[in-house]
């Protein structure tokens with residue numbers, strides 16, 4: 001198995017090639033290293049290879065690692081990307097910089113109020129998670145309701161709406177992958193272009209989509225953050241997925 005350093009280089013190269021193929025600047029696409037199930041030592045290793053943004057799915061596991069790595073905090077940016085229940089929002093508001101997985105107003109309202117309890121922290125950066133595969137098991141708000149949820153979220157203090165996030169059903173077919181991502185891209189562009197002069201949308205610039213197996217398709221459809229775990233850290237235990 002390759003080292004994390006080598007894997008990171010390969011993933012960065014994939015991003016660059018995909019960007020060039022899509023006639024985009026590679027700098028437009030940020031790599032989020034998804035470190036769920038891997039120890040703090042793996043995060044440090046990636047950090048020493050120049051990686052600063054890390055994604056976590058499970059609140060308790062994440063807070064343990066964030067606490068362990070507190071000394072490195074100035075260099076690390078923590079993104080929460082997993083399903084988020086009401087009783088966990090406080091810890092997320094306290095410890096994270098970003099949340100990608102907001103799919104209902106109640107969660108955003110709680111994050112907003114709870115972030116306000118930490119006046120020294122900057123605004124929490126939020127993305128609305130949309131559901132493009134229409135599977136009951138997946139989280140995310142239907143595309144048709146995303147626009148209204150975004151409008152409500154932009155009214156809240158202590159948070160900034162940054163964009164949309166999606167996890168389409170896995171597919172090994174590039175055309176199918178692109179079709180799913182293009183639905184999210186269309187919704188994102190619609191919201192962006194209809195709110196160009198709205199100052200509450202001035203930071204609405206983020207499309208969080210693409211993982212180890214479909215980042216090329218996501219970049220072809222305008223992704224600005226790819227969330228990559230396996231291709232950097234290796235296979236995860238099945239149980240904790």
Ligand SMILES: *Cc1c(COP(=O)(O)O)cnc(C)c1O
Pocket residue numbers: 034036057081082167211212213227228229230231
């Ligand atoms: C685990 C996870 C990823 C990373 O998936 P890989 O296939 O390992 O790259 C990305 N996004 C979310 C929301 C995840 O839960």
